[in-house]
Amino acid sequence: xxxxxxxxxxxxxxxxxxxxxxxxxxxxxxxxxxxxxxxxxxxxxxxxxxxxxxxxxxxxxxxxxxxxxxxxxxxxxxxxxxxxxxxxxxxxxxxxxxxxxxxxxxxxxxxx
Amino acid sequence: xxxxxxxxxxxxxxxxxxxxxxxxxxxxxxxxxxxxxxxxxxxxxxxxxxxxxxxxxxxxxxxxxxxxxxxxxxxxxxxxxxxxxxxxxxxxxxxxxxxxxxxxxxxxxxxxxxxx
Numbered sequence: 001x002x003x004x005x006x007x008x009x010x011x012x013x014x015x016x017x018x019x020x021x022x023x024x025x026x027x028x029x030x031x032x033x034x035x036x037x038x039x040x041x042x043x044x045x046x047x048x049x050x051x052x053x054x055x056x057x058x059x060x061x062x063x064x065x066x067x068x069x070x071x072x073x074x075x076x077x078x079x080x081x082x083x084x085x086x087x088x089x090x091x092x093x094x095x096x097x098x099x100x101x102x103x104x105x106x107x108x109x110x111x112x
Numbered sequence: 113x114x115x116x117x118x119x120x121x122x123x124x125x126x127x128x129x130x131x132x133x134x135x136x137x138x139x140x141x142x143x144x145x146x147x148x149x150x151x152x153x154x155x156x157x158x159x160x161x162x163x164x165x166x167x168x169x170x171x172x173x174x175x176x177x178x179x180x181x182x183x184x185x186x187x188x189x190x191x192x193x194x195x196x197x198x199x200x201x202x203x204x205x206x207x208x209x210x211x212x213x214x215x216x217x218x219x220x221x222x223x224x225x226x227x228x
Contacts (some may be wrong), residue, residue: 008152031215042116042202042219043155088154092215097145098162098206099170100217105153 004091006049006103013111014079018079020106022072022089029091034074114138116220118203125193125228133188133223135203143206144186146178148199161186193227200224
């Protein structure tokens, strides 16, 4: 199957940590991505992780990958109001097409 | 470097009208994609072009045609627009179609299309 699932909505207070979760079904996925979409804008690549890694950290962002459970998470430390956006996870697979499979997106609301 | 550009930004059509959405990238990418985004449905792939001279159907190709004009440009055509095609359309490109990090896609700002 090619389903990538995300919860639709998350609300946090400014300064708290946010954790956005994603599950995927295809164990042959090679790379997993997190994209951010601000209102009225296109998708911006945040980070990606290779499937043989467990964790990747980039400043306030931490990506955790549990390959056994096919579970991916994005943790944003010290969440700011500017982090309010829709976050998409996506997977790529060994192929010659470059296609990515996207989740439905998680809307993150950061309250002051 | 402009990245991925799309024109127009907004468009209103009447049912049955036709139009072409333009997309260009200046990153010398091999692969290009057209998506539509509808509320609660994420991104759905309409058509893609893994390399210059090739195009393939994605998840929702009905009602659309595409042209990979050259390496830089990939256009999406609606021959007879329908209200169900009201959506936000995104173009994206990636360096290569190899199943690796070169699959990282870069997106344009989108075209907001309303069909009345």
